[in-house]
Amino acid sequence: MECAGRGSRNPCSGPATRPCSRCGVVAYCSISHQVSHWSVHKKECERLQQQMKRANVLSDFPFQFTQEVQMCEKREVRCSLLIKNGIHRTGMWMCECSCERSATPDHSGRLPEGWNLPSALCPCKGPSSPIPELTSWKDYYEWRCIPLCSPAALPLHWPLTIYWAIRLATLKSLIPAIGKELRIHYLGPEKELLQLSVFGELLALFPGIRLLIDLVGPAVPQHRDDEKIYVYSYAKCNQIDCQCKYSVENLSQHVYEGDSSAVILRFHAGFYHDRYRDIAKDFPPHLIIAPNAGIAAYTSWLPTIELIKEIKVPAIFSDYCEEASHLATCCISSATGCAPTIPIQLNPFRQPLPVEESALFLPCYSNCFVFGM
Incomplete structure (x- = not known):
């Protein structure tokens, strides 16, 4: 964690080990940096205090594994869970732990x-059974008949956040x-590009x-620009004799433009404001979603x-913590x-x-808070 007073006249004297005694969210390398930064920090300190009071709500999950990993060191939480389930550094789980930096991303074009x-x-x-109204992870797990010990929610938060964004917009x-x-x-x-098969849950x-989902961003590899993938089935389990292996007899027979289910x-490399006119030349979007x-x-x-203001298309954003969301809405309000x-x-x-590495002591979770314009 960096010193909140970094960049002042005097260079930092060491690691940021002195947290603010009021909010506990930011930290400093020395008393001098803490004192000099107070004129800036006092404007946000009370707001951060209120956010910290709501921190327990953020960690309120029904899962057994979230209770178990609280006993681990923060940097080992994800690895310990994945190792226990035999999925450490395998398949779509490659980017779910601190080992991700040593993993080689697969951008071959296949799911x-x-x-x-x-x-x-x-x-x-x-x-x-037919889909009920889903308002929590417990609702979803019960509907899909998954035990609360399953770590499936780690990648499933991508399609479920899409579901929630569409529900809010509706x-x-x-x-x-x-x-x-x-x-x-x-x-x-970003990470979603390595977990594309989980988007099959949108079928349910x-x-x-x-x-029709156009994924647009600088993390999309150039060689995948304008590539299109059809997802007609759910991500498969690891049991050879499972019904899921035979749910679609021949996918190639089902890939055609007129399919209604x-x-x-579709992938687009580059920034949205540079690519929008080309992407939307035939059909504009109903909704824009921007995770994290x-x-x-x-x-x-x-x-x-x-x-987005000009084209008047509703947009739902998410971010890792409440403070990042607050700063984002200030930027949006200022611009619009x-x-x-x-x-x-x-x-x-x-x-x-x-999230194991964050800029503040605030608890951070992927797709933690949502807001829209």
């Missing part, structure tokens, strides 16, 4: 491997009632609806926010002159393990 879990621990087949009447087709522009994908979350992923956006951290968001249409709120389908 990644399946769950590498027994069928009882993952949604490898279609649901056994409830707020930002988009019309969902028909046979829904077009989404999905901004800034939106039955009978054709979802599919998830279609980091709007306040990257100046490249300004022209994108201005574009309008308050958020969807205020900052906790995402019930945030990833259930904390």
